[in-house]
Amino acid sequence: MKTFQEFGLDASVLRAITEMGFEESTPIQEKTIPLAMEGRDLIGQAQTGTGKTAAFGIPLVNKINVKEERISALIMCPTRELAIQVAEEIEKLGRFKGIRSLPIYGGQDIVKQIRALKKKPQIIIGTPGRLLDHINRKTIKLDDVQTVILDEADEMLDMGFMDDIQSILKLVPSERHTMLFSATMPTNIQKLAQQFLTNPEHVSVIPKQVSAPLIEQAYIELHEKQKFEALSRLIDMEAPDLAIIFGRTKRRVDELAEALQKRGYAAEGLHGDLSQNQRDNVMRKFRDGSIDVLVATDVAARGLDVSGVTHVINFDLPQDPESYVHRIGRTGRAGKEGTAWTFVTPREIDHLHFIEKVTRHKINKKPLPSVAEAVEGKQKMTAERILDMLQKEEHGEFKGLAIQMLEQYDSVNLLAAAMKLLTGDKKDLAIELTPEDPIRARKKKFDVRSSGRRVGGGYGSGSGSSDRRQGGGYGGSGSGNSSSSGSRYPRKDSRDYGSNREGGSSSTSRNREYGSNNSGNRDRSRAPRKSEDTLVNK
Numbered sequence: 122m123k124t125f126q127e128f129g130l131d132a133s134v135l136r137a138i139t140e141m142g143f144e145e146s147t148p149i150q151e152k153t154i155p156l157a158m159e160g161r162d163l164i165g166q167a168q169t170g171t172g173k174t175a176a177f178g179i180p181l182v183n184k185i186n187v188k189e190e191r192i193s194a195l196i197m198c199p200t201r202e203l204a205i206q207v208a209e210e211i212e213k214l215g216r217f218k219g220i221r222s223l224p225i226y227g228g229q230d231i232v233k234q235i236r237a238l239k240k241k242p243q244i245i246i247g248t249p250g251r252l253l254d255h256i257n258r259k260t261i262k263l264d265d266v267q268t269v270i271l272d273e274a275d276e277m278l279d280m281g282f283m284d285d286i287q288s289i290l291k292l293v294p295s296e297r298h299t300m301l302f303s304a305t306m307p308t309n310i311q312k313l314a315q316q317f318l319t320n321p322e323h324v325s326v327i328p329k330q331v332s333a334p335l336i337e338q339a340y341i342e343l344h345e346k347q348k349f350e351a352l353s354r355l356i357d358m359e360a361p362d363l364a365i366i367f368g369r370t371k372r373r374v375d376e377l378a379e380a381l382q383k384r385g386y387a388a389e390g391l392h393g394d395l396s397q398n399q400r401d402n403v404m405r406k407f408r409d410g411s412i413d414v415l416v417a418t419d420v421a422a423r424g425l426d427v428s429g430v431t432h433v434i435n436f437d438l439p440q441d442p443e444s445y446v447h448r449i450g451r452t453g454r455a456g457k458e459g460t461a462w463t464f465v466t467p468r469e470i471d472h473l474h475f476i477e478k479v480t481r482h483k484i485n486k487k488p489l490p491s492v493a494e495a496v497e498g499k500q501k502m503t504a505e506r507i508l509d510m511l512q513k514e515e516h517g518e519f520k521g522l523a524i525q526m527l528e529q530y531d532s533v534n535l536l537a538a539a540m541k542l543l544t545g546d547k548k549d550l551a552i553e554l555t556p557e558d559p560i561r562a563r564k565k566k567f568d569v570r571s572s573g574r575r576v577g578g579g580y581g582s583g584s585g586s587s588d589r590r591q592g593g594g595y596g597g598s599g600s601g602n603s604s605s606s607g608s609r610y611p612r613k614d615s616r617d618y619g620s621n622r623e624g625g626s627s628s629t630s631r632n633r634e635y636g637s638n639n640s641g642n643r644d645r646s647r648a649p650r651k652s653e654d655t656l657v658n659k
């Protein structure tokens with residue numbers, strides 16, 4: 122892998138990269154940074170957690186003129202949390218150069234945003250709905266934008282943002298530099314690319330499977346009614362540092378978070394019905410470790426990068442292979458290992474096999490964790506906590522009492538009693554969740570032919586050679602034949618996109634940005650996609 126010095130970047134950008142702790146470039150960065158520096162339009166595809174943000178962020182920040190007082194670059198993201206996170210990474214990269222960047226997303230006070238816009242940021246990172254609001258209010262002008270980046274482009278299409286993106290891009294000069302990034306590139310992305318990109322270079326560092334290489338994948342077959350017990354045993358057995366649990370609907374997420382809290386886990390829910398304040402709080406707590414279980418709808422599936430996530434658990438099977446890939450990709454990031462568990466009801470087994478085929482990765486069947494395994498896991502965890510406390514030496518104030526008690530009681534019994542207390546056990550609390558319908562299997566055929574030369578993506582797994590090709594898909598060699606009419610946008614479904622578009626811009630009342638108030642709705646529709654060949658590349 123190349124070091125960052127080899128790209129000929131500005132010294133201030135190099136300094137930022139070093140401060141961020143990046144030593145060498147990841148495969149997608151190595152491929153795209155030079156092309157982006159030449160001003161080439163790009164479609165960049167690489168596995169989850171392999172540094173796509175910096176792959177576009179570094180050349181962008183390098184190119185921006187800090188003297189510019191108008192918006193010169195626009196990054197669009199599908200969710201608010203992602204816009205915030207990408208903005209933070211851009212801020213870090215641009216810090217020493219003195220670049221001004223600003224996240225713009227729904228749910229945040231628009232007046233505050235307008236005030237921040239007066240500071241003349243050069244880079245705006247936003248969700249399409251709120252961006253349009255500002256454009257309509259004339260608080261954002263795009264006449265001087267030279268670079269546009271669509272992060273998670275396929276998801277934005279899937280969410281029905283095509284019209285908004287079109288409206289926004291119409292206002293950007295056509296002489297511009299445009300780049301699309303995602304870990305998954307269904308064929309319908311071709312349409313978007315044709316429309317918005319000029320002679321793009323396809324850069325793909327996806328090896329034979331699209332999911333990240335460092336994630337161990339397992340599934341447990343069980344009945345809907347067994348899921349919660351299985352979940353709590355699994356958490357006890359595995360003792361994750363941080364875990365994300367995906368549920369299918371907002372109601373599911375609420376019920377699950379509450380049930381986990383009742384059982385004594387530090388868990389909170391994240392979905393689009395929460396206020397932005399609540400969403401921000403939950404994310405902050407999860408990032409700083411004050412909660413260790415995040416229960417979420419697919420609003421958290423894309424792009425979120427929280428270090429220390431060791432486990433992803435699909436409490437409900439995701440609707441499509443893309444969603445699976447992105448959900449499990451919240452772990453196993455930046456060269457770290459992770460484990461992904463998926464709960465599957467007997468009627469969903471076919472759908473699981475479909476996901477395995479499309480992602481070209483076997484998901485290993487595992488038995489339901491036993492009570493004994495759960496107990497053992499919990500005991501180990503308690504012992505670790507005690508040893509951790511010993512090392513930190515924060516227990517001094519208890520020493521006097523300990524000596525007194527040891528004079529009267531046997532040390533083994535004392536410690537065992539303390540451990541029992543510390544472990545806590547609320548297993549007897551009955552938990553009842555509203556059942557979810559199973560995901561239906563797909564009937565249509567799909568094509569998983571694979572060919573072509575591929576290189577390893579991720580950290581240190583690549584051979585360094587590139588595999589640029591037309592088309593994307595799940596590692597298929599793809600000629601980019603998008604024969605289907607299967608455009609996946611707009612999806613008029615009940616997904617949780619957020620109808621509260623503060624500032625009430627025109628276009629549509631469809632819910633956006635995973636932030637609305639229609640309780641009980643699904644964050645992702647269960648309606649199968651129209652055509653399988655929008656999923657895989659032929």
Ligand SMILES: Nc1ncnc2c1ncn2[C@@H]1O[C@H](COP(=O)(O)OP(=O)(O)OP(=O)(O)O)[C@@H](O)[C@H]1O
Pocket residue numbers: 142143144145146147150167168169170171172173174175303304423424425426450451454455
């Ligand atoms: N060259 C590098 N060296 C070390 N760490 C890096 C490097 N580039 C990026 N990272 C870190 O890797 C993590 C994942 O990066 P990022 O979020 O950009 O992944 P991604 O490819 O966009 O994943 P996703 O598909 O899930 O959005 C981040 O914490 C980032 O800071």
Ligand SMILES: [Mg+2]
Pocket residue numbers: 173174272424
């Ligand atoms: Mg990303």
